[in-house]
Amino acid sequence: MTRRDLLAYLPGLTLLLFLAPVAAGLIGTWLPAFGYFPALEGHAFTLAPWAVLLNHPGLGESLRLTLLSGLLATLVSFLLTIFFLAACHGSRMILAIRGLMAPLLAVPHAAMALGLAFLIAPSGWLVRLVSPWATGWDLPPDVATLQDPNGLALTLGLIMKELPFLLLMTLAALEHSRADERLAIARSLGYGPVMAWMKTVLPAIYRQIRLPIYAVLAYSLSVVDMALILAPLSPPPLAVQVLRWFNDPDLTMRFVAAAGAVLQLLVVVAAIGLWRLAEIIAARLGRIWIAGGRRGGKGRVLHLLIATAIQLLVALAAAGLLAMAIWSVTRRWRYPDALPSALTTDVWARQGHDLIWTTGTTLISGLAAAFIALALVLGCLENEQRRGLSTSTRALWLLYAPLLVPQVAFLFGSQVLSIQIGIDGTWIALVWSHLLFVLPYVFLSLADPYRALDERYSRTALCLGANPNRVFWRVKLPMLLRPILFATAVGFAVSVTQYLPTLFAGGGRFVTLTTEAVSLSAGGDRRVMGVFAFLQAALPLAAFAAALALPKHLARRRVLREQRA
Structure with missing residues (x-):
């Protein structure tokens, strides 16, 4: 199978990765809502959960x-x-x-x-x-x-x-x-x-x-x-x-x-x-x-x-x-x-010891989700250009699906799915749960700049004998460095904000700055709250600052090399 064929399958794989958990999660939530949950001895459909819900005094x-x-x-x-x-x-x-x-x-x-x-x-x-x-x-x-x-x-x-x-x-x-x-x-x-x-x-x-x-x-x-x-x-x-x-x-x-x-x-x-x-x-x-x-x-x-x-x-x-x-x-x-x-x-x-571990978990999960989302989005956009496709309104609705469906409405079902396939409480489940929300924002941040890049640059490179893959790596990516870094920073920031996905997918084994900041908000020590909340805000801001500074630094080094030559 050629690389082009692999690229053609990437949009379908991307949709599967971030829509399948949503669909499975909705099913895994709707069934227990009507009494069917064999793991908890729920073997028949019933409206009893709704009776309890509707009679709750603070509803x-x-x-x-x-x-x-x-x-x-x-x-x-x-x-x-x-x-x-x-x-x-x-x-x-x-x-x-x-x-x-x-x-x-x-x-x-x-x-x-x-x-x-x-x-x-x-x-x-x-x-x-x-x-x-x-x-x-x-x-x-x-x-x-x-x-x-x-x-x-x-x-x-x-x-x-x-x-x-x-x-x-x-x-x-x-x-x-x-x-x-x-x-x-x-x-x-x-x-x-x-x-x-x-x-x-x-x-x-x-x-x-x-x-x-x-x-x-x-x-x-x-x-x-x-x-x-x-x-x-x-209530x-x-x-x-x-x-x-x-x-x-x-x-x-x-x-x-x-x-x-x-x-x-x-x-x-x-x-x-x-x-x-x-x-x-x-x-x-x-x-x-x-x-x-x-x-x-x-x-x-x-x-x-x-x-x-x-x-x-x-x-x-x-x-x-x-x-x-x-x-x-x-x-x-x-x-x-x-x-x-x-x-x-x-x-x-x-708080140094807790900060190190909590920040480390936040960084690893955030960077992993952001880079995976970036790779998928770049592949989908490149496939779109090579095949002359355009994004339809239906595709945009699919892209927004994880953002339109309340997290609490499907994350419980997604957790059940994770338990069944044996990844609950693992890094895979944590990063995957963050990826559901990171990928749409990365796509929205990068799609317009990628599509707006003048096609004459690619055509010129192709006329000079470069193949499409070489054009992608040596022409498009360097020219799109700034929007790519910005999209990565957006994805990282979105990952840092995830609270419910971390609770459900992490199974209580992972603590991020967000989950710790929210749990501390119920306490009385504003100083400790200030430490975790400030660091939680500082990480995404540092990512955006790096996304703005790195292209300038690389451009300055390029100018210096040219002057020396």
Whole structure:
């Protein structure tokens, strides 16, 4: 069999590697949800697990928290993205914010949540900065700013984390929309800048950002690690409650947990269906609105409000990271002092042994998943170009499948599959579980730059006698070094954030910085939390910094060699 034949089989192998566990996991969750789980003496189908689930006293409140935080976070993130781009299109602020979004996207969800918790807690940094001189609070106020009953802290954390993703996805869609031409025509007809963007650009790009929006909605409705830190825990959101049932010492609760996982999936499907219905209604009303001919004004007030909101969110995220760093080197920080009275590195030293092993596990699993995903994506993209194929909408839906299906809805079934084939609690299971979520992001990061590479370079090399494999290694990869490194950094960052996959696939044998940071969030020592959370955030940021610095370093060395020659 030739190399070309092997390359042709690679897309199918890739789909099998990251879709088979999802499909098997869904089956392995649905069967116990209806009573069939022979390993726990469940040999007949029954609705008993659903009866227990629906009679659970806190289920209604869990569903309310889930829907309120998930839908609100997605809607606000979407509106902020659209109005920011509409009000600031073509300005320098777009470039500045775009440069900040990638680092924020790299910060793991748990680290972002812990940073926010350090800020908005009743004894957090924001209260300390204004106490007691402005508030008169000599003691922390008795206000539920964290784990509030309406999940507003979780909603804010989700907005801070999902806004960068939506913004970057929308900016990528704008590059292929001829936005400047559309705006020029609309402005020549007298439309204001915001109105022109909303009426001409948004309808052209929405189809391209629909799947990212659905992914944000699915994640926001089923998030676990951020909910464990920011959401109320009695009762908690549905995904957290399902995880509790899975971890219950009473093994019969696995049936109820499976039913809860299926309910979580149905909630996400219903929410996506509701969003799709809203899209249809908005499209019909939008046609009437566009035909109405309202030109709009300069949009200066909207520009000021939206730009201020985005800057505040960025500042809040940066302040959270800074608060983690300060707490990690704090010896004594009494309320209401604005800054610690003494600093030390003793906490880092005491946690040194645990940090080494935990960081090592995080690095190995993250790098392995990122490099495997990179190899698969490069092979699929190269096969696509050699065979003259194009990515269809169906293929994109398959690519987004692990991001659209709630993790808790299939990871239990995937764990059962891992046990049956004998890899549960092994490195293979851990890396494979991370690969399910790493691969889509690596593909999304690398696909456009790979396809945008001028084909004339390859044709020239082929005309000079190079074979396709040599062109791939000696022409394409060196020219695509920067996007390849960036995609690898994205994949590594996604792997670092994985919480539930590590718990289920690792079988409790592997501890990463994310799982340790989340478990420590239930404790009271902010210094130890700060150490693990800061290091968890620092690793992806270091990967992105290396991805930016390495091409410059190699280019500088190339110039020096040429000058010496």
